[in-house]
Amino acid sequence: MAKEPMLKFVDVAREMPSKRDAAERAGDFREIYSEYVEQKANEQASRCSQCGVPYCQSHCPLHNNIPDWLRLTAEGRLQEAYEISQATNTFPEICGRICPQDRLCEGNCVIEQSGHGTVTIGSVEKYITDTAWDKGWVMPIAPKKERTESVGIIGAGPGGLAAADVLRRQGVQVTVYDRYDRSGGLLTYGIPGFKLEKDIVMRRNEQLEKGGVDFQLNCNVGEDLSFEYIRGKHDAVVIATGVYQTRELKAPGVGAQGVVRAIDFLTASNRKSFGDSVPEFESGELNAEGKNVVVIGGGDTAMDCVRTSIRQGATSVKCLYRRDRANMPGSQREVANAEEEGVEFVWLAAPKGFATEGDVASGVMVQKMRLGAPDATGRQSPEVIEGADYVEKADLIITALGFTPEDLPTLWEQPELEVTRWGTVKADFRTHETNMDGVYAVGDIVRGASLVVWAIRDGREAAESILARFAAAGAIAAE
Known part of the structure; x- marks a missing residue:
């Protein structure tokens, strides 16, 4: 009888793919992890304990x-492994790169809980x-037919593209409308190449286009085309615009030169990687490059900004966050990198405002904090330490404080579109x-x-709901 290929976590240690030296990788935008060779992938997959109740799943x-x-994978049946993987995930090679596995699948691996180190699932x-x-x-x-x-899909990010993929495979005619000149949304312009090289995204875009998805790019709904026109043209519409409106600080010096938004900074950097002309980048x-950079925020977008700044040749890069390391929302793996x-x-x-010299920012006015009682989410709330303020000198200040939705009912002249008190669109959580x-x-x-993985799930589920709607309509018509 062949030896059991699994349950090797006791004898085989967890081992990630090799990571390029920090000094080397800080000089380019290529991905930092190398690829497993077949033997190593099989070996690491064999550590899975094949749980009766797989918490990773x-x-x-x-x-x-x-x-x-x-x-x-452990058995060397890699094509079958791929078929199983892609059956539930439209973009597994993207999720394998950018999902926060330490908070999701790997963070809930049973052998991790028993002290043997998680399987390197991602x-x-x-x-x-x-x-x-x-x-x-x-x-x-x-x-097949x-x-x-x-279906018209507004937004070519991961949610919209996932819906387009599922619908197109069933023969539905799909048109995707997007404001940018390349599809992919934040996969293309928001996430840096050292986490997701752009040829990976472009390859999927090309697959969808060759498969019959019609992309209407450089199309700003509400300006170039009305929502009413799109709704009238299609049997169903999917809103997948994402949230791109930056959450702003209300503090002295906010409008000063040298205080920039994270999305603008990252988009400019990614456009340069495509070889585009970016006047705001060329002007500095x-x-x-050559600047003392301060990034404000503790999420994954802030991590993207600090690591991009290093690669652009910043003199120094600091990240300010109002809580401590244990309470930050970003990936701990990204912080370590x-x-x-x-x-x-x-x-x-925490930022109190921005010091300026004329119209130019010269630093961040910082309030020192301590952690107090837990808030509604269970995290300790930051409290100001009086009298401990100081100025953190900076030539470039990047605010990465999160994003809020645009006012779609107003922008699209659709006041009947129901939104929540946060401005997000209200939608049934199943359909x-x-x-x-x-x-x-x-x-x-x-x-x-x-x-991204939640957007993919939503897009796939919405596509299934639309297909069920079409099937029901067809059954009624046939009666």
């Missing part, structure tokens, strides 16, 4: 069948799908349908700023 928003594709997922692309196992979208129904406005690359974290520090018949909403525009 239940804590994955897509409920990916992780134990099964780990076992198939790295194996990335390896499986990268191999599938290399081997030609990723098949073009080819519906074309359908007459059409959105370029950290940033520290290795030379970023200094200033904990328990994703809004209060407007045939109009669905997915991703951050419903959840608020959230994870």
Whole structure:
């Protein structure tokens, strides 16, 4: 009898793919982790304990069948592993790179709880799908039968693209409208290349386009086309705009030159990686080279900004966060990577305003904080330490304080579109349908700023709801 290929976590230690030296990787925007070789991927997959109740799967928003594709990888049945992986996930190679596995699947791995170190789920997922692309196992979208129904999707981010993929595979006619010149949303312009190289995203965009998805780019709904026009043209509409409106500080010096928004900074950097002309980058406005940079915030966007600043050649990079390390919302893995690359974290520090010299910012006025009683979320609330203020000198200050939704009912002249008190679109959490018949909403525009994997889940579920709607309409017509 062949030796059991699994349950090797006692004998085989957890081992991530090798990471490039910090000094080397800080000089470019290429991904920092190398790829597993086949033997190492099989070995690490074999550490899975094949739990009767797989917490990794239940804590994955897509409920990916992780134990099964780990076992198939350990057995060398990689094409089957890919088929299982892609059955529940539209973009497994993207999730394998950018999902916060330490908070989701890996963070809930049973062998991690028993002290043996989690299975490297994300790295194996990335390896499986990268191999599938290399081997030609990723098949073009080819519906068995074309359908007459059409769906308009507003937003070419992960939620919109996931919905487009599911619908197109069933022969539905799909048009995606997006304000940018390339599809992908934050995958293209928000996330830096050292976490997600852009050819990975462009490859999926090309697959969707070759599969029959019609992309209407440089199209700002509400200006270039009305929402009413799109709704009238299609049998259903999916709102997948994301949230791009930056949460602003209300403090002295906010409008000073040298205080910039995270989304503008990251978009400029990513456009440069495509070879685009970016006047704001060339002028130095959105370029950290030779500057003392301060980033305000503690989420993943802040981590993207500090690590991008290092790569642009900043003289120094500091990150201010009002709580301590244990209470920050960003990935601890990203914090560790940033520290290795030379970023200094200033904990328990909150901005009070910006010091200026004329119209130019010269630093951040910082209030020192301490942690008090827990707030409604269970995290300790930061409290100001009186008399401990100081100025953190800076030439470039990047605010990464989160995002809020645009006022879609006003922008699109659709006052009947129901939104929450936070401005997000109200949608049924199962079907994703809004209060407007045939109009669905997915991703951050419903959840608020959230994870890519949740947007993918929403997009897939909304597509299934739309297909069920079309099936019901067809059954009624046939009677």
